[in-house]
Amino acid sequence: MATIFPREEKAEYLFDKILENPQACERLMETFYESVESDGEYSGEVLPPEKFAKALFDAYKNKDLTAFLLAICQHSMFDLLRNAYLVPFRFNADGHTNPYILTDGSGNLLNDCKKAVPDKMYHKFQKVYAQNDDVKMYLAEGYRKRHCYDEVTMEVKDYRMGEQLGVLLVYELPDTIKMKETEAQSYVAVMDLVMQLQEELPKSIVYYGQECLEEKGEHFDELGVFLPFTHFSERLEKHIETAKKIVYQYKE
Incomplete structure (x- = not known):
């Protein structure tokens, strides 16, 4: 492999030799973390x-680079972007339900709801639901996630972070698939929205999906704004109005 340092070519022979020596591997790891941690200890x-x-x-x-990031910080490149609240999380990414929708279109708990919902939170949701008929709203449980290597198999696995209950607001957006945009390109289109939400509603979580909303046989892109009760329980009505104002300005 050609590099900017010619002496580093055919480095795989050296790498194989180091991997044969557990002490060498430990010294390599210690040296790496000493160079990135101010206190010399990771x-x-x-x-x-x-x-x-x-x-x-x-x-x-x-x-x-993603393989390198997984090794040193247990995040892929897009994990870092999402957990820095710069781009949205995908609805139901990697085949895993996220967020869990706990109520139906009338604001009632689903009959097969398997999540424990405290009465206080459910009553708070019902109150704001009754006051907002201009946006699709659900009681939901959402979480952030990252990827990491399994210590034994070195296979990539998912790791969930911060599962919590909150209010999910759902909006229809222009269809980026028909506009021939990739998922990353669609993130460019909504990044200003995500940044504004973080400025005015820190710790809100944005979800996005291409053609994941279906109505009458038509598919649409869908955006969700999740307001966890942990951060937004107080003055919840005002926070919902703030979120709606930001998204509606974006859609205009």
């Missing part, structure tokens, strides 16, 4: 030294 989750070294070398050889 306090987060890390792979075992041999797994860390292998992931690091594989990322180097394959020029795969």
Whole structure:
């Protein structure tokens, strides 16, 4: 592999030698974290030294930044973007339900609802639901996520973070599929919206899906604004009005 440093060509022979020595792998990992942590000690989750070294070398050889990020911080590139609240989370990404919709179109708990909903939160939701007939609204449980390597198999696995109840507001958006836009391009289109929501409603979570909304045989892009009770329970009505104002301005 050609690099900007000619002496580093054919480095895989050296990498293989290091991987044969557990002490060498441990020293490599310690040196890496000493260079990125101000106190010289990494306090987060890390792979075992041999797994860390292998992931690091594989990322180097394959020029795969996401593989490198998974090895050092347990986030993919887009995990970092989403958890920095810069781009939306995908509705039901990787085949996993997120968010869980807990009420029907009339604001009533679903008969097969398997999530525990405290009465106080349900009554609060019903109150704001009755006052907002100009937006689709659901009681829901949402979460953020990241990806990481399994310490044993080194397969990529999902890790959920911060599961919590809240109010989900759902909006129809222009169909980016018909506009021949990729998912990443669609994120460009809504980034200003996401940033404004974070400025006025910090810790709100935005969901997005291409052609995931179906009505009368037609498919539409869908955007969701999730307001967790943890952050927005107080003055919930005002927060909902703020979210609606921001999204409606964007849609105009």
